Amino acid sequence: MNLHTHTDFCDGKSSPEDFVKKAISLEFKYLGFSAHAPLPFLCDWSLPTERLDSYCVEIARLKAHYQKKLQILHGFEIDFLEGMGFPCLTEDAVCGADFFICSIHFLKTPQSAITSPKFAEIDGNYAQFMLAMKSHQYSLKKILSNYLNATEQMILTPLVAGMVKIIGHVDKIVLNATQLPEFEGLSEWFYEELFNILIQHRGHYHSIEINTRALYKKGLSQPYPRYNLLEMLANQNVPLIINSDAHHPSELNAGYKETVERLESLTTINIKNLHYKWLKK
Numbered sequence: 414m415n416l417h418t419h420t421d422f423c424d425g426k427s428s429p430e431d432f433v434k435k436a437i438s439l440e441f442k443y444l445g446f447s448a449h450a451p452l453p454f455l456c457d458w459s460l461p462t463e464r465l466d467s468y469c470v471e472i473a474r475l476k477a478h479y480q481k482k483l484q485i486l487h488g489f490e491i492d493f494l495e496g497m498g499f500p501c502l503t504e505d506a507v508c509g510a511d512f513f514i515c516s517i518h519f520l521k522t523p524q525s526a527i528t529s530p531k532f533a534e535i536d537g538n539y540a541q542f543m544l545a546m547k548s549h550q551y552s553l554k555k556i557l558s559n560y561l562n563a564t565e566q567m568i569l570t571p572l573v574a575g576m577v578k579i580i581g582h583v584d585k586i587v588l589n590a591t592q593l594p595e596f597e598g599l600s601e602w603f604y605e606e607l608f609n610i611l612i613q614h615r616g617h618y619h620s621i622e623i624n625t626r627a628l629y630k631k632g633l634s635q636p637y638p639r640y641n642l643l644e645m646l647a648n649q650n651v652p653l654i655i656n657s658d659a660h661h662p663s664e665l666n667a668g669y670k671e672t673v674e675r676l677e678s679l680t681t682i683n684i685k686n687l688h689y690k691w692l693k694k
Contacts, residue, residue, distance in 0.1 A: 415665050416445030416486060417514055417581065417622065417656030422468045423449040424458035426661045433475055435662035437482050444665075445486040446472050447514050450501035452492060454532070459492075465506045488512040490581060493567035495521040496530045508573045514622065514656075515567055516581035520559050522548035535560065535586050542589035553595045560586045561606050568614045578617070579654065582624040582637035583607065591633075607638070608645050621651055623676075623687075625668025626658035636672055644679045653687050 418432055419425035429446055436444040448468055449459040460468060472487040479485060488510050491501050499515070501507045519532035522545075533545035535556070549555040564583065572578055584607060590596045596603075611621065623643060627633040636643075646653065655672065659665045 414441050414443035414445075414655075415657055415659060416443065416488065416512065416579070416654065417447050417490070417624065417658045418445065418665070419448060419490075419658070419660045420446065422464055422471075423460045424660060429471055429475055431662045432659070432665065433479055433483060433485065435665055437479070439666055441483060441665070443484050443486060445488050445512060447488045447490045447512075450489040450491045450507050451504065453494075453497065453500045460489075462504070465504060469506050469509065486511040488514065490514040490516055492519065493517055493563065493570065494519060494530070494532060495563050495566060496527045498570050499572065502573065508576075510576070512577035512579060513572055514579045514581040515572075515618075517560065517563055517567060517585065520545060520556065520563060523555075523559070524548065536588055539589055539592060553590060553593055554599060557586065557590065557599060557603050561603070561610065564607065565610045565614065568610065568617045577619050579620045579622055580611075580618050581622050581656075582626075582658070583611070583621060584638040584642065587637075587639075588627070588631055588633070604639070604642050608642060611646060611651065612649055615649075615651060619652065620654045621646060623653055623655045623672065624658050625655065625672050626664075628668040628671065629657075629664065630667075636668065640675060640679065643676070647679070655687060 420429045420432060421427060433444060451462045451465060452459045472485065476485045476487065489507055491499050491513050493499055493515060518536050519534050521530045522533055525531035533548050534541045535545050546556060549559065568580065624637040627635065627637050643653065655669060657664055657667050657669065659667065
């Protein structure tokens with residue numbers, strides 16, 4: 414199974430039907446489509462508003478056509494923006510989805526007013542991250558604190574009533590933060606704070622994502638989030654779900670084998686219980 418996929422409707426490299434055919438060949442039981450929902454500013458990797466209805470129609474078509482071979486779920490990866498919440502929820506088509514993956518790709522710059530916020534991307538290339546650092550006076554502690562605060566706000570911000578809420582790549586900021594030598598001294602603090610937020614507010618989400626894209630595409634040695642946090646969450650019986658964040662059908666199960674093998678070595682994590690109950694409804 415995989416619920417985190419991006420097709421050529423946003424920044425993916427192939428059609429939704431190509432993903433379906435590959436999922437069937439892999440004998441998946443579930444396949445979720447999670448296009449980057451429209452953003453309130455120009456962004457070259459999100460779904461353009463003018464293509465929103467076409468996306469929904471195509472996923473509905475595939476659901477019906479392949480229902481005997483694969484359970485297809487219609488979803489979105491939606492961005493939380495401080496001061497704006499989940500702006501894409503103003504779109505009726507977005508609110509009709511089966512599930513949401515809630516993520517943070519942008520942080521509000523501290524100098525911008527809450528009434529007219531400006532945002533900096535934190536998971537793009539290193540140069541983009543340093544622009545975000547500049548807005549935080551080049552303080553890694555400040556930008557990590559802002560990220561933690563935004564994560565807590567995201568978790569607490571309600572969705573459409575009854576909507577399934579998956580927290581996507583919850584420590585994504587480490588993609589660039591680890592390139593700064595200061596991160597080593599802040600790592601323990603950052604993960605303790607993140608763990609406390611996830612445990613304190615566990616009633617406000619359905620599952621935490623184990624995202625393998627960090628392994629097969631980003632050159633990191635651990636998925637999002639790191640194994641130590643995953644083990645801590647598993648000890649607290651927090652539901653976990655594996656996704657590959659695939660941007661091409663060939664990536665649908667990328668990184669799964671090594672991630673599952675590593676998780677199985679952590680005796681507190683039962684792989685068979687990773688997939689959350691709502692999938693079986």
